Amino acid sequence: MARIIVITSGKGGVGKTTTSAALAMGLAQRGKRTVVIDFDVGLRNLDLIMGCERRVVYDFINVINGEANLNQALIRDKRCDNLYVLPASQTRDKDALTKEGVEQVLVELSHNHDFIVCDSPAGIEHGATMAMYFADDAIVVTNPEVSSVRDSDRMLGILSSRSRRAENNEEPIREYLLLTRYDPLRVVNGEMLSVEDVQEILSLKLLGVVPESKAVLTSSNSGIPVILDRESDAGQAYSDMVSRYLGDEVPHRFLHPEKKGFLSRLFRG
Amino acid sequence: MAVNPNPRKTDPDGSRSFELKAASFTLPIIRLLDANVEAVAARLGAKVEKAPDFFRNTPVVIDLSDLPSGVGAIEFPLLVGLLRGYGMIPFGVRGGNREQNAAAEALELAVLRESYVRRGKSANETSTKEIDMEVSPTPPREAASSTPAPPARRPGQGFMLINRPVRSGQRVYASGGDLSIVAAVSSGAELMADGNIHVYGPLRGRALAGMNGNLEARIFCQDLQAELVSIAGHYRVSEGIPTELRGVPVQIFLDQKILRIEKL
Numbered sequence: 001m002a003r004i005i006v007i008t009s010g011k012g013g014v015g016k017t018t019t020s021a022a023l024a025m026g027l028a029q030r031g032k033r034t035v036v037i038d039f040d041v042g043l044r045n046l047d048l049i050m051g052c053e054r055r056v057v058y059d060f061i062n063v064i065n066g067e068a069n070l071n072q073a074l075i076r077d078k079r080c081d082n083l084y085v086l087p088a089s090q091t092r093d094k095d096a097l098t099k100e101g102v103e104q105v106l107v108e109l110s111h112n113h114d115f116i117v118c119d120s121p122a123g124i125e126h127g128a129t130m131a132m133y134f135a136d137d138a139i140v141v142t143n144p145e146v147s148s149v150r151d152s153d154r155m156l157g158i159l160s161s162r163s164r165r166a167e168n169n170e171e172p173i174r175e176y177l178l179l180t181r182y183d184p185l186r187v188v189n190g191e192m193l194s195v196e197d198v199q200e201i202l203s204l205k206l207l208g209v210v211p212e213s214k215a216v217l218t219s220s221n222s223g224i225p226v227i228l229d230r231e232s233d234a235g236q237a238y239s240d241m242v243s244r245y246l247g248d249e250v251p252h253r254f255l256h257p258e259k260k261g262f263l264s265r266l267f268r269g
Numbered sequence: 270m271a272v273n274p275n276p277r278k279t280d281p282d283g284s285r286s287f288e289l290k291a292a293s294f295t296l297p298i299i300r301l302l303d304a305n306v307e308a309v310a311a312r313l314g315a316k317v318e319k320a321p322d323f324f325r326n327t328p329v330v331i332d333l334s335d336l337p338s339g340v341g342a343i344e345f346p347l348l349v350g351l352l353r354g355y356g357m358i359p360f361g362v363r364g365g366n367r368e369q370n371a372a373a374e375a376l377e378l379a380v381l382r383e384s385y386v387r388r389g390k391s392a393n394e395t396s397t398k399e400i401d402m403e404v405s406p407t408p409p410r411e412a413a414s415s416t417p418a419p420p421a422r423r424p425g426q427g428f429m430l431i432n433r434p435v436r437s438g439q440r441v442y443a444s445g446g447d448l449s450i451v452a453a454v455s456s457g458a459e460l461m462a463d464g465n466i467h468v469y470g471p472l473r474g475r476a477l478a479g480m481n482g483n484l485e486a487r488i489f490c491q492d493l494q495a496e497l498v499s500i501a502g503h504y505r506v507s508e509g510i511p512t513e514l515r516g517v518p519v520q521i522f523l524d525q526k527i528l529r530i531e532k533l
Contacts, residue, residue, distance in 0.1 A: 150437055150455075150456065150457060153436045153437040153438075153455045153456075153457070154436060154437040154438040154457065156434070156436045157435075157436030157437060157438050157439040157455075157458075158438070160433065160436070161439070172433075200471075201453075201455065201456075201473075202434075203434055203452070203453050203470075
């Protein structure tokens with residue numbers, strides 16, 4: 001049976017799709033048979049980030065409606081044999097996601113995959129609740145700013161009450177925090193919430209801190225998951241995150257300003 | 270230490286113009302067994318004819334939970350008009366599905382949450398104090414558009430214990446007893462109890478103790494950062510909490526109906 005991971009946040013634009021692509025690629029590179037599903041029906045982006053937008057024929061909704069079978073809709077990644085992408089439909093809306101349909105697809109995927117990564121849309125409406133309903137693990141992507149933290153908190157509340165595990169009184173979803181777009185320099189200057197601030201509010205296991213990085217935008221625009229950019233800090237941070245998710249103890253990096261400028265050296269005394 | 274009883278700069282007379290309290294009522298319920306309003310009208314007419322005074326100016330709740338599943342939309346405008354015509358004051362619905370609740374809300378009918386249903390039922394079964402607890406993921410306004418969550422736990426004792434963080438948007442109500450939280454309460458979360466409230470983590474949300482009007486109820490917390498605290502309807506918002514009492518262990522209680530916050 002596959003483990004189902006939802007990447008969620010509540011707030012938009014915090015890096016859910018970037019994280020989904022990086023996690024899926026990272027798991028696949030470590031030999032895990034992985035599929036990543038775009039739940040953002042109507043606003044699909046994952047195919048672009050994964051660089052497979054020109055190979056989309058059938059999509060998730062086609063499979064749910066029985067217009068195509070899974071093998072027709074799954075797109076195998078060209079860089080990694082263990083990785084498949086199931087794109088969202090761009091022409092439908094999120095109501096096309098039925099609980100039964102989603103469950104059927106997940107069950108079928110479970111048979112021959114190790115991990116199913118669900119890229120949730122923003123918000124707490126139908127699309128987002130469908131993405132998280134069947135999850136075993138949840139990675140809550142949060143930016144170090146108050147509105148994102150509050151939305152993540154709201155999402156965590158929904159995870160603990162409206163998932164299949166909650167409704168069946170099973171062991172609750174394992175929840176992890178991923179802090180993205182972290183700028184240590186701005187934290188030092190008091191312009192941004194620190195890791196400790198966010199953790200104090202959300203009281204959650206920290207899976208990783210991804211620094212604000214130009215590499216993310218560059219990778220996204222060229223359809224390469226940023227985890228493949230091993231030179232970049234963001235790519236390394238995502239790689240660490242995957243290791244931690246798989247149970248390795250990896251120290252957190254990129255928490256402090258890298259180059260000690262004159263000013264910061266002065267203030268740190 | 271004593272706290273300024275009237276931190277908001279309103280005139281003293283104005284601040285006593287009302288009290289916010291909770292109370293429970295026994296109300297007649299119109300339990301619909303048929304979605305056909307005309308059929309209801311015929312039978313109701315006969316019933317009211319027998320005791321017209323009984324129904325005059327009586328608030329009623331429309332119960333939709335026993336309708337056969339799969340019935341179409343209820344014609345609320347017709348139904349409400351019908352009930353009003355007989356002198357009743359239909360003010361809310363319960364047990365409806367999402368569409369029905371939305372239609373009821375459109376007519377400004379209150380959508381009563383499941384907890385009211387359960388409490389009503391348990392009151393019928395036993396006359397002793399019955400404890401009813403639930404963790405609802407949605408505030409009442411949203412409850413109309415989403416199904417209420419099942420109760421988190423029902424230990425059958427006079428208190429409720431929660432050892433997971435209470436997140437923004439979650440509401441916890443310990444009916445008939447104390448509420449203890451051994452975790453953080455996020456901003457945007459709401460704690461309610463008929464008895465005392467104890468919080469052993471940072472309290473950043475709202476805490477309302479003595480919901481049934483119990484003036485003796487208290488709130489105890491390790492780290493007060495609340496948005497709002499209230500005892501039996503006497504409340505204070507974050508702005509009115511002195512800074513020296515924030516972030517420290519305190520107890521909150523009523524002294525001569527004045528909300529006091531005291532360091533522990």
